Amino acid sequence: MAKRPTSVAGQVLLLQLAVIAVVVAAGGILTVLNERSNSDEATSRVVVAVAAAIANEPSTPLAIASENPTARLQPETERIRKITGVDFIVVMAPNRTRFTHTTVDLIGKPFSGNIDDALRGETITETYVGSLGPSIRAVTPVIDTSGNIVGLVSAGVTRAKISEQFVRGLPMIFAVVLAGFAAAAAGSVLLGRRLRRQTLGMAPAQLRTMYGHHDAVLHSIGEGLVVFGEGESAELVNDEARRLLDLSDGPVTRASLPESMQSMQSMDTGIVRGELHLTDSRVLFVNQDPVMWEGTRLGQVLSIRDRTELQNIMGELDSVRSFAESLRSQAHESANRLHTVITMIELGRSEEAVEFATADLELSQHLIDRLMASVQEPALAALLLGKMSQAGEQGVELTVTEDTALGPVGVLTPRELVTVVGNLIDNAIDASKESEQPWVEVTVRDSDDVLIVRVADSGPGMSPETLRTAMTRGYSTKADSRGLGLALVTQVVKRHRGEVTTALTYGSVLLARIPSGDRS
Numbered sequence: 001m002a003k004r005p006t007s008v009a010g011q012v013l014l015l016q017l018a019v020i021a022v023v024v025a026a027g028g029i030l031t032v033l034n035e036r037s038n039s040d041e042a043t044s045r046v047v048v049a050v051a052a053a054i055a056n057e058p059s060t061p062l063a064i065a066s067e068n069p070t071a072r073l074q075p076e077t078e079r080i081r082k083i084t085g086v087d088f089i090v091v092m093a094p095n096r097t098r099f100t101h102t103t104v105d106l107i108g109k110p111f112s113g114n115i116d117d118a119l120r121g122e123t124i125t126e127t128y129v130g131s132l133g134p135s136i137r138a139v140t141p142v143i144d145t146s147g148n149i150v151g152l153v154s155a156g157v158t159r160a161k162i163s164e165q166f167v168r169g170l171p172m173i174f175a176v177v178l179a180g181f182a183a184a185a186a187g188s189v190l191l192g193r194r195l196r197r198q199t200l201g202m203a204p205a206q207l208r209t210m211y212g213h214h215d216a217v218l219h220s221i222g223e224g225l226v227v228f229g230e231g232e233s234a235e236l237v238n239d240e241a242r243r244l245l246d247l248s249d250g251p252v253t254r255a256s257l258p259e260s261m262q263s264m265q266s267m268d269t270g271i272v273r274g275e276l277h278l279t280d281s282r283v284l285f286v287n288q289d290p291v292m293w294e295g296t297r298l299g300q301v302l303s304i305r306d307r308t309e310l311q312n313i314m315g316e317l318d319s320v321r322s323f324a325e326s327l328r329s330q331a332h333e334s335a336n337r338l339h340t341v342i343t344m345i346e347l348g349r350s351e352e353a354v355e356f357a358t359a360d361l362e363l364s365q366h367l368i369d370r371l372m373a374s375v376q377e378p379a380l381a382a383l384l385l386g387k388m389s390q391a392g393e394q395g396v397e398l399t400v401t402e403d404t405a406l407g408p409v410g411v412l413t414p415r416e417l418v419t420v421v422g423n424l425i426d427n428a429i430d431a432s433k434e435s436e437q438p439w440v441e442v443t444v445r446d447s448d449d450v451l452i453v454r455v456a457d458s459g460p461g462m463s464p465e466t467l468r469t470a471m472t473r474g475y476s477t478k479a480d481s482r483g484l485g486l487a488l489v490t491q492v493v494k495r496h497r498g499e500v501t502t503a504l505t506y507g508s509v510l511l512a513r514i515p516s517g518d519r520s
Contacts, residue, residue, distance in 0.1 A: 224304035431459025461508030
């Protein structure tokens with residue numbers, strides 16, 4: 001089994017702990033050295049102060065000049081030594097002869113150490129290996145009232161005692177160092193955990209590979225991607241998403257999306273499958289999935305596909321299917337009528353057969369002639385004829401008003417015209433079935449400045465609020481097709497700066513008004 005590579009957070013944690021250990025160890029060593037240096041300096045100040053205090057005492061020159069200096073000075077220097085904590089105090093003659101010493105046997109013997117500068121009137125400090133071992137000592141002159149140097153005073157502390165005092169302070173230093181390391185390590189662990197959450201526990205190579213693949217995929221796939229984090233601003237928007245949603249360069253927020261897509265954030269599960277949403281120019285197929293990590297939702301991913309052309313093709317297919325059904329129905333009716341005529345002839349009722357056939361033909365031909373004369377767009381004329389047959393099959397009476405008139409050049413293309421009129425008629429047929437005597441009335445009129453498509457039916461109608469919802473909301477692929485149909489109608493109408501309104505007058509009326517503009 002391959003060993004899992006160390007994550008970015010793990011590597012950073014190890015590196016931080018190593019750096020902290022080095023820094024803390026170096027700091028501890030420097031602290032110890034500094035403390036040792038401070039200890040030496042403090043000891044030097046103490047021995048200088050003790051030696052100077054004894055040398056400046058007026059009784060000291062007098063005691064040195066007496067017949068028995070040791071008897072007068074030894075008890076006093078020992079008292080001072082015990083009080084100050086120094087290891088020795090030596091009062092000596094200028095020729096190094098000791099008058100006092102901690103070790104009585106050394107009294108009267110020569111002092112070992114440097115006294116030349118002291119004989120010149122200076123106070124000196126030095127580290128010297130004397131009779132008690134290595135020590136830090138001070139030597140200062142004793143000057144009488146005449147200004148003559150009559151003796152010297154030396155006070156010192158052995159290195160052994162200094163080391164002992166220093167060692168007693170080391171546990172505190174080590175405790176502080178360890179506490180600092182522990183605090184720094186705890187902070188590193190917390191930082192590592194936060195970094196692990198932010199990098200999803202991945203190793204640098206994994207992040208590098210993921211970024212490379214991520215960047216390549218985003219620019220190569222044919223569907224739009226929008227990734228939202230915990231805030232309102234999108235963390236990622238690829239080029240296809242900007243194209244499909246008509247988004248400009250720069251930050252993208254929820255408010256930048258089409259109105260129907262903004263409400264998707266509030267869904268409990270965050271999962272959306274196959275919703276259709278419409279912009280002013282496109283039909284979009286939208287999926288949404290939550291981004292999860294260790295049971296926590298980090299955001300949402302929206303995938304967007306363009307279904308505009310597919311929807312147009314499906315609309316045309318529906319129209320062709322409708323025409324085919326209409327032709328099938330007409331062929332069936334024609335066969336029935338033909339059988340009726342043949343039977344009447346066989347029964348010897350030729351005149352009645354001719355009258356029956358002529359009346360039905362005149363009715364159909366009159367309708368076709370009227371539509372072809374008033375509607376000069378063949379696609380719309382064919383659509384109206386097909387919808388009349390389709391409505392008749394479903395028990396709905398569909399009529400085209402006498403004032404219907406459309407010239408050869410319109411503000412809408414034939415495909416747009418079929419989309420608007422066909423969807424409005426389909427909605428009306430479905431709605432009229434809720435009444436006892438279903439009927440639909442269609443008017444398409446093109447004046448100098450506006451194209452009017454009015455479809456009335458015997459259905460219950462819809463309020464302006466319901467119409468607004470049907471025109472703007474997104475519908476699932478399994479949702480009511482009427483909702484999508486109205487949205488498609490609105491898409492075409494808005495594209496040409498028109499409007500769709502609803503009213504309840506002699507029936508439920510949907511009215512689409514589209515400015516004609518400049519026709520050329």
